[in-house]
Amino acid sequence: MTTMTEASVREFKMPDVGEGLTEAEILKWYVQPGDSVTDGQVVCEVETAKAAVELPIPYNGVVRELRFPEGATVDVGTAIITVDEGGGDAGAGEAGGAASVAESETPAETPAPTPTPSAPEAPKPEGRKPVLVGYGVSEASTKRRPRKGVPVQQAQAQARVQTQQPEAAAALQGELNGHTTPVDRPSPVSSPPSAGSATPVGGRPLAKPPVRKLAKDLGVDLATVTPSGPDGIITREDVHAASAPPAPEPVRTPVAAPAPAQAPAAVSHEGARETRIPIKGVRKATATAMIDSAFTAPHVTEFVTVDVTRTMRLIEELKQDKDLAGLRVNPLLLIAKALLVAIKRHPEVNASWDEANQEIVVKHYVNLGIAAATPRGLIVPNIKDAHTKTLPELAAALGELVSTAREGKTSPAAMHGGTVTITNVGVFGVDTGTPILPPGESAILAVGTIKLQPWVHKGKVKPRQVTTLALSFDHRLVDGELGSKVLADVAAILEQPKRLITWA
Incomplete structure (x- = not known):
């Protein structure tokens, strides 16, 4: 099963979008791991030495990994994103493959953990659960071993730690440290988020790709939109309603700031004696x-x-x-x-x-x-x-x-x-x-x-x-x-x- 899954994974490499260019900077990702993509769909925007260009992907499938974070400069010919052409069925195979790898790397002499008698035994993971397109993988998915893309995933998790509630932040910080922090959070079998809930489990607003594209064109931050669709999904009407009043959003700008450790240095203060602008593009x-x-x-x-x-x-x-x-x-x-x-x-x-x-x-x-x-x-x-x-x-x-x-x-x-x-x-x-x-x-x-x-x-x-x-x-x-x-x-x-x- 693992061999078949790996065979269905395609790598999309940074193309030469100009005339003999050697590198490009990733300005923005439009997709995340777990999102479904179709042939010709724009997945990111890059800046070359000549212009900003949107890159369409030539595959159908599910995004498995983003190899580089936003702001990274990548050489032409380097893989920047991997897509599993197996679609939804490939997700279970991928989870099973990851589980088998984890089992093979566990020392034989290590005893299996014994469930606590006072607590019901947690159900065994069964691979990826079906998720909404554009939302991401459920937290109940199996733990996978670190890959080359770990810095990207850590950066995304760190951003979610800063924007979620304290309980969810503690859980995400535990994942970054390699262990699970016991916190009080809803059971996996609890009811889905109701309409009007703007914070899904994964910390990313629920919306389909066309709605995300509309929000990008209108300059609307989906994190500020109150969803009205079923299960807390943001609709086109919600985006239009949010874009109607021309209220400025200066307080939302820190969400797009760099990693938390660098955020204070990136903030501009009155009376600053210097401003440093990266030389790129x-x-x-x-x-x-x-x-x-x-x-x-x-x-x-x-x-x-x-x-x-x-x-x-x-x-x-x-x-x-x-x-x-x-x-x-x-x-x-x-x-x-x-x-x-x-x-x-x-x-x-x-x-x-x-x-x-x-x-x-x-x-x-x-x-x-x-x-x-x-x-x-x-x-x-x-x-x-x-x-x-x-x-x-x-x-x-x-x-x-x-x-x-x-x-x-x-x-x-x-x-x-x-x-x-x-x-x-x-x-x-x-x-x-x-x-x-x-x-x-x-x-x-x-x-x-x-x-x-x-x-x-x-x-x-x-x-x-x-x-x-x-x-x-x-x-x-x-x-x-x-x-x-x-x-x-x-x-x-x-x-x-x-x-x-x-x-x-």
Whole structure:
């Protein structure tokens, strides 16, 4: 029986959700041991060096073990969760297998415990009892020997110790110490929890996976929801009712804190002199990439200040154009179009350096990167084949790129394969900067704030809309002449936007 059960257990390994990534951090588990899962169901969310991604599992069955806790960084190819494809029948086989292992490890000379005459003999465990999907294994299940996942189980038990009643906490602490602490708790044959009870035996609210997903989407903590379903099950109506009042839940935040021993250090206090932020995910990848780029590619940055009054007037006219209705028309749109025209006139600037083969690779396509600041850090998604797009198509692509980045849903594929990049530091009120190249690219254009300045126009000093452009490039493959021509072309187009027609 044990052999058949083990044969039905499948390991789900951390996939490479990006392009050649080597590790990912587990942000959140959506399932727990004992939960049923189906092919395609999302079981966890991970953060790579490029984006946060939800991972679906390709198996049907029951979750047997979570190999790593939330917050752990796992190498690609390492098993993170095991699933028993035997389903409910596999649970009994697993319990029986565990019991046989426990028996085989007990010394032969150890006498069997004699039941106390004054107390009725406890019934022998008969494997896992049927449990609600999404709830977990009953406490009456057999004791299993420690495995590699013990740290995860200990962390989960420690969290339950802090949130349950004193009696239940004592029992859980006893389990952690390897023995059972005698406490007064309901008999295994007592009646199930009634509706309205928010604390099930396992310390985890009772709810089915669709209800858990709804609660996650609405930002509702199931531990705060009063159940109305049979046997204390939380229903969809309960979640909607809990999400209706927009009451803040600051007092519930400690539930998601780290292990109890580390909780005090994680709490923020007024007057704190320091705040430490772990370097991981996007920030870690950005730091590594910028160091590699800064110390590998010899950077050169050139600047030009340009009168963009005519471009700003054209933008106001384009906002009224019916072909651009519903699209975002702003200076970034015409700056992007101007850079694409300049690259068409000087294609050698759209290249990369192949150190292994000692070659300069000129790209005959433009994947235009747009640097975007997000709460997770700086990301640079790109518009594929931007050079082939019309102005309305480019406006639509820019709008979608920005909205997706703000929602934190940018995929790793969208950040791979960029050839040149634009960074708009002007939105922060900054005049200009010296941007660092994204790795593998040859040029990046920084756009400063556009503001009224005194400017000599037609022989007279007048207030004009002025901005400063900065172009950084890899001097190994872009010399000063080529970089200057590209920057001058972008400036000329923004000064006289009719060149978008004559030069294109």
